[in-house]
Amino acid sequence: MSTAQCGQFVLLINLNEKKFQYSSKNKTSENEYSKMIVDFMNKNFETFSNPGTKGISIQMKKSIFYNWVINYYKEKKVKFFITKNNEEFLIFPIDQFHKYFDINAVYREKKSGSSRLNSSNKSDFENAMKSTNMKYDFVELDIISNEELNKMKISGKKYDYFLKKYDDTSNNKYEVRKLSNTKNANVIFSIKLLPYSIEQQAKDITMFKKEIMNKEFL
Incomplete structure (x- = not known):
């Protein structure tokens, strides 16, 4: 499976104060994980101040990225994640995201639409x-x-x-x-499928079926 984008948010650059600011135009609200990323980037301002379209990798604990993605989907009331690997569908609870995907984050410029x-x-x-x-x-x-x-x-x-x-x-x-001629710099999360446990997938599918059954009998 190739790399896929799995979420993003815009950070504005304040060159005078040498700090990054969470854009008010983001569709997602700022949370503790995005604040951790902003704090890290502010401490390394010179590294990230000129990202360009190629982007600069954000070298932090991946647990922060995973938690941002999980929080993002939970805000949308998502309980399970469904994706396709070759001809098979993978289904798992959103909290098990780290068992199925590797994740990375970059800060790069992106045209606004x-x-x-x-x-x-x-x-x-x-x-x-x-x-x-x-x-x-x-x-x-x-x-x-x-x-x-x-x-x-x-x-x-x-x-x-x-x-x-x-x-x-x-x-x-x-x-x-x-x-648009406008380029905003975004923190962009990318994911790639990991080798996963067949036993874990069986457990997660069973959990998904139970969730469906419970809803049917409510």
Whole structure:
């Protein structure tokens, strides 16, 4: 199983005070484990102050990372974790996460997302499309083209743009997404499946079945 992302939160860099701050725009509330990570990074500010897109590994006890992930899913009322390994499904209580996955954390820059094309950026997109020699027509702020443009990225002077074909159309209609220029630095947790105990998996599946049965008879 390849490495997969399993959670993240944004930390803002205060260069004047030489410290990291938990962003108020995070979807998860700050907890004791994220505070431990922030404290560690503040003590090593120079190491993490310029993470770039490659990122810098956070060398802490992995139990802190595991607990952050477990806390994150428990806040979402998750009791069991289900994943697929080759053709088999693995099911285990969230508290047993460490028995199935290795975990690492990095601090790296990540672009903050995209939004629909708007009228103020339309001319920038049109100028960018001229360099591609692709033929298209606008339908409001979407485009129609007989050429294959799905997942094409176009660079304008102000922004980069991404073309996404609508799934429910037969007339080659594309949504134009404006990619953000903003890069936020995130603490990102990544996991990779460990060799696991067959006996442990059998116990965890039994526990899962009991949980389902109890709910059925409530």
